Amino acid sequence: MITLNRDAPETLYQQLFNYFKEQILSGAMKAGKRLPASRALADELDISRTSVVNAYDALESAGLIVSRERRGLFVVDKLPILYAEWMLSDGDFIPAAASHVSESQEFPSLISLSVGSLPVDFMPVEAMRRALNAVLDRDAGAALGYEPTEGYKPLRRAIADQLHSRGMNVKADEVLVTGGCQQAIDLAVQSLVPPNGILLTTDPTYIGLIDIARTRNLELITIPWSDQGIDLAGLETLIQERRPHLFYLMTTFLNPTGAVLSMQQRRHLLTLAATYQLPILEDGVYDGFDYEDAGLPSLRALDESGLVLYASGFSKTVVPGTRIGYLISSPQLYSRISRVKQAADVCTPGLNQRAMTELLRSGQLNAHLEVVRHACKHRRDALLAALQRYASGTWTWTTPMGGLYIWVEIPSNGPTAVELLQKAADLGVDFAIGASFSPNANWPYHLRLNFSSYAPPVLEEGIRRLWTAWLAC
Amino acid sequence: MITLNRDAPETLYQQLFNYFKEQILSGAMKAGKRLPASRALADELDISRTSVVNAYDALESAGLIVSRERRGLFVVDKLPILYAEWMLSDGDFIPAAASHVSESQEFPSLISLSVGSLPVDFMPVEAMRRALNAVLDRDAGAALGYEPTEGYKPLRRAIADQLHSRGMNVKADEVLVTGGCQQAIDLAVQSLVPPNGILLTTDPTYIGLIDIARTRNLELITIPWSDQGIDLAGLETLIQERRPHLFYLMTTFLNPTGAVLSMQQRRHLLTLAATYQLPILEDGVYDGFDYEDAGLPSLRALDESGLVLYASGFSKTVVPGTRIGYLISSPQLYSRISRVKQAADVCTPGLNQRAMTELLRSGQLNAHLEVVRHACKHRRDALLAALQRYASGTWTWTTPMGGLYIWVEIPSNGPTAVELLQKAADLGVDFAIGASFSPNANWPYHLRLNFSSYAPPVLEEGIRRLWTAWLAC
Numbered sequence: 001m002i003t004l005n006r007d008a009p010e011t012l013y014q015q016l017f018n019y020f021k022e023q024i025l026s027g028a029m030k031a032g033k034r035l036p037a038s039r040a041l042a043d044e045l046d047i048s049r050t051s052v053v054n055a056y057d058a059l060e061s062a063g064l065i066v067s068r069e070r071r072g073l074f075v076v077d078k079l080p081i082l083y084a085e086w087m088l089s090d091g092d093f094i095p096a097a098a099s100h101v102s103e104s105q106e107f108p109s110l111i112s113l114s115v116g117s118l119p120v121d122f123m124p125v126e127a128m129r130r131a132l133n134a135v136l137d138r139d140a141g142a143a144l145g146y147e148p149t150e151g152y153k154p155l156r157r158a159i160a161d162q163l164h165s166r167g168m169n170v171k172a173d174e175v176l177v178t179g180g181c182q183q184a185i186d187l188a189v190q191s192l193v194p195p196n197g198i199l200l201t202t203d204p205t206y207i208g209l210i211d212i213a214r215t216r217n218l219e220l221i222t223i224p225w226s227d228q229g230i231d232l233a234g235l236e237t238l239i240q241e242r243r244p245h246l247f248y249l250m251t252t253f254l255n256p257t258g259a260v261l262s263m264q265q266r267r268h269l270l271t272l273a274a275t276y277q278l279p280i281l282e283d284g285v286y287d288g289f290d291y292e293d294a295g296l297p298s299l300r301a302l303d304e305s306g307l308v309l310y311a312s313g314f315s316k317t318v319v320p321g322t323r324i325g326y327l328i329s330s331p332q333l334y335s336r337i338s339r340v341k342q343a344a345d346v347c348t349p350g351l352n353q354r355a356m357t358e359l360l361r362s363g364q365l366n367a368h369l370e371v372v373r374h375a376c377k378h379r380r381d382a383l384l385a386a387l388q389r390y391a392s393g394t395w396t397w398t399t400p401m402g403g404l405y406i407w408v409e410i411p412s413n414g415p416t417a418v419e420l421l422q423k424a425a426d427l428g429v430d431f432a433i434g435a436s437f438s439p440n441a442n443w444p445y446h447l448r449l450n451f452s453s454y455a456p457p458v459l460e461e462g463i464r465r466l467w468t469a470w471l472a473c
Numbered sequence: 474m475i476t477l478n479r480d481a482p483e484t485l486y487q488q489l490f491n492y493f494k495e496q497i498l499s500g501a502m503k504a505g506k507r508l509p510a511s512r513a514l515a516d517e518l519d520i521s522r523t524s525v526v527n528a529y530d531a532l533e534s535a536g537l538i539v540s541r542e543r544r545g546l547f548v549v550d551k552l553p554i555l556y557a558e559w560m561l562s563d564g565d566f567i568p569a570a571a572s573h574v575s576e577s578q579e580f581p582s583l584i585s586l587s588v589g590s591l592p593v594d595f596m597p598v599e600a601m602r603r604a605l606n607a608v609l610d611r612d613a614g615a616a617l618g619y620e621p622t623e624g625y626k627p628l629r630r631a632i633a634d635q636l637h638s639r640g641m642n643v644k645a646d647e648v649l650v651t652g653g654c655q656q657a658i659d660l661a662v663q664s665l666v667p668p669n670g671i672l673l674t675t676d677p678t679y680i681g682l683i684d685i686a687r688t689r690n691l692e693l694i695t696i697p698w699s700d701q702g703i704d705l706a707g708l709e710t711l712i713q714e715r716r717p718h719l720f721y722l723m724t725t726f727l728n729p730t731g732a733v734l735s736m737q738q739r740r741h742l743l744t745l746a747a748t749y750q751l752p753i754l755e756d757g758v759y760d761g762f763d764y765e766d767a768g769l770p771s772l773r774a775l776d777e778s779g780l781v782l783y784a785s786g787f788s789k790t791v792v793p794g795t796r797i798g799y800l801i802s803s804p805q806l807y808s809r810i811s812r813v814k815q816a817a818d819v820c821t822p823g824l825n826q827r828a829m830t831e832l833l834r835s836g837q838l839n840a841h842l843e844v845v846r847h848a849c850k851h852r853r854d855a856l857l858a859a860l861q862r863y864a865s866g867t868w869t870w871t872t873p874m875g876g877l878y879i880w881v882e883i884p885s886n887g888p889t890a891v892e893l894l895q896k897a898a899d900l901g902v903d904f905a906i907g908a909s910f911s912p913n914a915n916w917p918y919h920l921r922l923n924f925s926s927y928a929p930p931v932l933e934e935g936i937r938r939l940w941t942a943w944l945a946c
Binding site for chain 1: 590592593594595596597598601602605606609613614615616617618619620651652653655656659663668669681684685687688689690788792793794795796812813815816817818819820821822823824825
């Protein structure tokens with residue numbers, strides 16, 4: 001019996017998607033089971049047929065159901081690897097073949113915990129294929145021609161709508177489509193920081209921002225971000241003394257630490273920005289990539305001063321390879337930044353923009369994101385459990401509520417992260433060293449571990465190797 | 474009877490493609506005619522079956538033949554619009570329906586001769602669709618993940634191979650894949666010209682280069698490029714006096730004039746570059762987009778000093794919307810430029826790179842380019858004929874041997890291009906004003922006309938409107 005709640009924050013199709021997902025994952029709906037015809041189900045539930053079709057599309061995109069021509073939609077025979085892997089240790093639903101997979105598991109010779117993105121087997125290949133073909137059917141050559149520098153208008157609208165649902169009052173005219181979030185950051189920096197100007201960021205910070213500062217010959221100054229958050233008193237002094245042109249920070253699930261800036265600090269930071277008329281570039285690339293509803297309103301959502309630019313994209317959390325990001329600026333800055341984009345690469349590929357629009361509009365992107373978040377949360381827990389098993393009481397680490405990374409601190413009376421990495425690589429595991437994320441090469445005893453790339457047993461083996469390497473240093 | 478020449482510069486499959494193309498376009502092979510089975514034809518001609526399959530693929534991509542499942546390949550019932558349009562006035566082959574199309578012709582309310590690219594109905598939609606699907610079949614999620622900043626290795630190899638066939642000795646390791654040719658130029662400029670540095674170019678020059686200089690706050694100095702070529706004596710003085718950091722120029726089919734730098738000037742320019750150790754950025758975006766085999770070896774091909782960088786791409790001539798370009802640099806500069814690319818946008822979309830690799834490797838891109846060149850040549854001739862009909866003896870213009878543009882000069886005792894544009898727009902035609910292509914706003918009595926966008930009757934109507942507007946000014 002399906003019960004829908006018209007007053008719930010989720011749309012009807014999302015509720016329907018969740019219902020069937022649970023039914024299939026719990027085993028209540030078995031392999032080969034046929035789903036109700038969309039028209040009949042829509043009548044029965046008294047909802048639009050579109051809602052049913054959208055839910056079915058999302059289930060198909062997630063690899064849970066399959067369409068057999070002229071016969072209807074059926075639960076797949078074999079759940080996608082994605083599901084099989086995390087369910088392996090979920091316990092509540094073990095497919096017949098799974099225990100076999102587990103026993104015959106061979107571990108990779110190198111377990112790489114150093115990468116900066118999701119694994120490729122999490123990519124929504126079939127959904128993307130359908131979107132690309134639909135776009136070519138509909139738009140033909142126009143899908144392969146130039147787009148306006150600002151971006152494909154329906155994508156700008158779809159992005160504005162998505163941000164609206166996160167409490168951000170953004171108009172389509174304020175959205176500039178970019179080549180991934182990296183280009184959004186680079187364009188904002190180029191537009192707001194003059195040559196030899198001063199760029200302020202946190203320490204640690206996103207490694208791509210350090211690249212930009214070096215390439216652009218900017219002076220990069222930093223304010224520490226510790227367990228207690230950003231040192232706001234120190235920040236105010238720094239602003240007074242150095243008068244930076246722009247403050248870049250990642251407010252939610254900071255790469256590398258996973259930290260979330262507190263609500264109190266967000267408000268305080270906005271007050272400082274208004275007092276000193278300091279423009280802020282907020283990187284929201286992990287916003288919404290959340291395991292425990294730990295996300296807070298973005299600075300951009302809270303801001304009333306017009307000083308906050310917001311950069312984000314779909315690279316870190318869904319499809320890196322299409323390179324679709326965006327920058328939200330203000331009417332005053334928009335045309336200046338667009339001119340920089342025009343000079344940089346004319347426009348972002350139209351085919352990719354149009355396919356992404358389809359994925360967003362159909363709800364398939366969000367449905368896929370939900371599946372990926374579920375898998376990532378499970379993998380995070382597996383990595384945390386492995387750390388607990390081997391290194392409890394000796395190493396310390398963060399428990400991130402979202403994003404892809406755990407930030408581990410090893411004792412400062414032992415090997416540095418750089419020393420550990422050499423030994424670890426010999427034993428078949430790697431990680432990103434903490435100092436990479438600091439313009440000042442701070443954090444010599446910190447490691448960033450990406451927990452998304454492997455199934456739980458591999459993650460556990462990785463931590464076993466890492467611990468063994470540390471003991472051997 | 475098919476005759477192949479193993480010593481000809483064209484490959485066997487290209488010869489085979491040309492043979493069937495001529496047969497179909499001339500009407501010797503009629504609609505519905507079945508093509509020989511590939512194995513039988515390969516045996517008969519004593520060539521590899523792959524050559525036959527490649528030729529058939531290219532014919533299919535060009536819309537000349539169609540595959541009917543399990544029955545074979547057939548000449549299409551209806552030739553694609555592309556062919557119908559130019560054959561309308563070719564005279565030698567008029568499809569049954571064509572004269573009807575011609576009579577019922579309605580002209581667009583605005584005939585836009587101002588655009589900077591090919592029309593979207595020239596895009597290889599079906600070839601791109603097949604390439605995208607093939608890539609997703611083969612690579613799955615890897616097609617949607619990050620690529621190396623330098624580019625997808627097989628694409629770098631395919632580009633190096635293509636340049637080899639144009640006499641350029643380029644290694645795959647010297648190819649950096651970029652977001653269109655525009656990004657290739659921008660990265661080279663950023664890497665070689667310091668902030669507030671001096672960038673030298675021709676007058677007129679590519680409009681995107683002017684954008685880059687303005688955005689990057691560079692001083693842009695120019696040397697005139699007249700009917701007699703570049704003023705090389707003036708150039709030497711300018712180099713001595715101003716010591717520019719980089720000389721950018723488009724050597725073949727200069728946008729906007731269509732000019733080709735002579736062989737003598739190419740050699741002289743290289744001598745100057747070597748004497749003054751002046752790096753040259755050669756824009757080869759129209760190289761190979763040639764109607765009369767007027768192309769000359771690129772500076773890069775002639776260079777022995779290592780001072781020439783070469784930027785090009787597939788945007789202007791085949792598929793703008795995938796935004797695939799490339800920069801050929803030297804081992805000394807490569808890593809510096811890659812770091813700028815990394816900071817700018819991490820990498821060019823992998824899906825697009827992989828699809829382009831398929832199009833290049835299969836020969837479909839070159840086959841399609843041949844079709845497009847044929848159509849463009851026909852349209853160029855139609856625009857030239859229309860100019861001759863209306864404006865002969867009053868206006869003067871270039872006869873470009875390639876590219877997309879005709880450069881028209883109107884008398885300097887009449888309206889300026891800007892004044893003419895206002896009147897022309899009222900009468901339903903536009904163009905790009907000459908001054909747009911000059912950092913000094915020179916060329917007030919010049920117009921750039923794109924002849925690729927319309928079928929001959931529409932081009933003639935456009936010139937009729939333009940002439941009427943000029944008479945009315």
